[in-house]
Amino acid sequence: MRLLIATDAWHPQVNGVVRSLEHMEAAGRTMGHEPLFLTPRDFRSVPLPGYPEIRLSLAGRRSVERRCDALAPSHVHIATEGPIGHAARRYCLARGRPFTTSYHTRFPEYLAARAPVPQSWSYAWLRRFHGAACGTMVSTPSLERDLAGRGFTNLMRWTRGVDTELFRPQPDDAPDPFAGLPRPIFLFVGRVAVEKNLDAFLALDLPGTKVVVGDGPDRARLEALDPAARFLGTRTGAELARLYAAADVFVFPSLTDTFGIVLLEALACGLPVAAYPVTGPLDVIGGTGAGVLDRDLRAAALAALDISREVCRAEAERYTWAESARQFYTNIETAHARAPLPAAPARPPVAGAAELG
Template identity: 80%
Template structure:
């Protein structure tokens, strides 16, 4: 079986959507699926103004049709609502091909933070977009309830995972990363895109002891760096370099109010780092009452309280999330929505996609 994933989120972007799709492709081989991608790389595109790592593709239904015969998919998943996803959706509808979608981003809230567009308008468009799918995958129970209350239907659960071999606590003989050498602790860490919708200022404005560390890049970075010269900005990190920064942190602060999950929460927990966050979708589902973090409307109090949490408790919570289970849910949803059964899986042990 061959699964086509149409996505506007792809390299060089570094985010949870790209990581999730890469891991599904890696898992698909063991579950009897060959996975092919349709991305901005298949079309002429231009960088999004102010956000150059995001490409706006000139994706049309006609170009999708020309690529379709070579791709020859048996199953289709539309991962994003951008031009690539929309053109693929139109092609499927025109040719009576079933497809699934996934809801990764609170686009109405993101758009409202940047432009005077009522959230109700955006949700109406998204409801129409996803309403044509045989199933729409959501990452958490709270997101499922929220979207159901807004009229979305055919919702299917798809959780996320974490590579607990890469993301792990520091060993006793491992030294502090050079980027943090000489800085006072405790270390309060943020990892993610530096953009207004991530609410990073809510973290950097906190009166906290020690050092605030920021990993990531984005259009808001120059402004944030100028306003917070005492914070340490490390830019984008991946793979082992990122894991070492996580493991050196004392608390992971997650100020976002709009994320649908937050894979960074799992990465922090896997490194034994407790989480401080607002009680919203994502943290409510991942942290909740686990004792692996502190949720509260006062983010400073939550961050300080999280210092007392056992690192082993955090690690144990992260071990509950595997990319293998995430893939099982994803491909089961794909098969159910297309009216097929899962193919006979290969007898191999699934490994997470290699970190870049």
């Protein structure tokens, strides 16, 4: 499969979409596929107002057509609903090409948190965008049920994975990155932005220390909101794994994430999770015993202190990027195979056809 993946989310962004696509690229090559990318690096871009870390691509119709034609893909997957996603969608529709999409982000909820836009309007727009696809991938059963109830069709399951070699418990004698801070350590990892609901985490009356790993447009405001919390900025790789492993509870206050790869990273390091009982945590944590879900986030965080780290690690080992990639590429093949063939172009009438009839 020569697969073109069109995405508005790409480096230097650090988020679940980018990490998922990175793993799909690496795993796809080992499976004999040829993943190709259409990303913001292919076009001029401007910073998103109010969120300069994200850039909006100036992807013109002709430049996208030329790029897609030059890559000559056998299949097309559109990962995001931004300018590049829309341009790739227009290209496919104009050429009569089937394509798949994936639903990563609850934009209606994100937008409603920033502007007075009714969620029904946003969902209608997204339903139209994904409705043209021969398959739309979703990460969890609860998200699938929610979108199906909103009129989305051709939904397909695509779970996520975790690198259990990188994210793993640390030896007992490993240096403590939180040395000197009052225990317990309640950790959050992710974008420091309004949609992550960090106000709820920082407002909790908890013992010990709250630590925030990540960056984003809300950092200055949130640092002022809780001067006692420690903001460490973005951390990746082995350094991030050490922070997970050394913390006591991972607190996930988001109400709008569709999955939450950070949940798996925390569990793989033996770190129990405290979260609200919403899409993402419900599917990843559920009744596994690897975390506590409660509308009272403080109660969940305190109860999670008693969870076995071995239980957390065992739950994370159920998720692999190899299985995620198998689902991803199988979904694309299945959806394209069932897509209707493009209509054949009309032939000009044959001279004398009326007499022959």
